[in-house]
Amino acid sequence: MNTANRVLWSVIGALLVLVGAAGILASQGWLPGVDRHRLLFPPDAGATWAAWGAWAPVLAITAGLVLALLGFWLLRAQLRVHDRPSLPDTTLRTPAVADGAGGRTRVDTAVLARAMRRDLRSDPAITGAHVRITGRPEAPEVSVRLEVEQGTDLHPVRGHVERALARLAATMPGSPTIDQVLVSTAGGRSPGRRVA
Numbered sequence: 001m002n003t004a005n006r007v008l009w010s011v012i013g014a015l016l017v018l019v020g021a022a023g024i025l026a027s028q029g030w031l032p033g034v035d036r037h038r039l040l041f042p043p044d045a046g047a048t049w050a051a052w053g054a055w056a057p058v059l060a061i062t063a064g065l066v067l068a069l070l071g072f073w074l075l076r077a078q079l080r081v082h083d084r085p086s087l088p089d090t091t092l093r094t095p096a097v098a099d100g101a102g103g104r105t106r107v108d109t110a111v112l113a114r115a116m117r118r119d120l121r122s123d124p125a126i127t128g129a130h131v132r133i134t135g136r137p138e139a140p141e142v143s144v145r146l147e148v149e150q151g152t153d154l155h156p157v158r159g160h161v162e163r164a165l166a167r168l169a170a171t172m173p174g175s176p177t178i179d180q181v182l183v184s185t186a187g188g189r190s191p192g193r194r195v196a
Contacts, residue, residue, distance in 0.1 A: 016071030023064035
């Protein structure tokens with residue numbers, strides 16, 4: 001999902017939340033400057049409202065809550081880094097050697113993600129990093145979200161990400177690939193940009 005799509009659906013989600021919240025506040029008389037008894041719609045809509053009796057406010061509140069929940073759900077879905085589940089921890093079996101000793105090594109995916117995040121933040125240009133590892137043990141995929149200072153040259157940042165991925169590959173059974181890298185300026189002052 002590209003950045004433009006995320007921004008579009010995030011705006012739509014925010015509008016749905018605002019419309020739903022405004023409807024609830026207006027129906028309860030809690031919206032500043034709006035009288036609870038004043039009609040917000042044309043007179044024929046007011047006649048329909050009056051004909052519905054006690055069901056009218058119940059339906060309005062329900063519609064507002066549904067819109068607010070849909071907006072919240074849409075915002076939450078669009079702001080997640082990835083919808084796929086994280087890569088489960090992997091157990092590697094060490095083949096037995098001449099004396100018959102063998103063993104198992106457990107690879108903790110969350111620890112690897114934290115290590116790569118620290119590795120990425122070792123670059124002074126990167127002020128924040130979030131790493132998620134998904135996929136299958138034999139073909140892991142890495143999603144990265146970075147924060148950099150405004151005006152940062154992204155070419156060195158890209159090289160740093162590639163070197164961090166190579167170091168991660170040395171600790172994993174499969175060969176990890178980059179699924180996506182989203183970059184934004186510190187404090188979220190500009191939309192994210194893809195660098196890989």
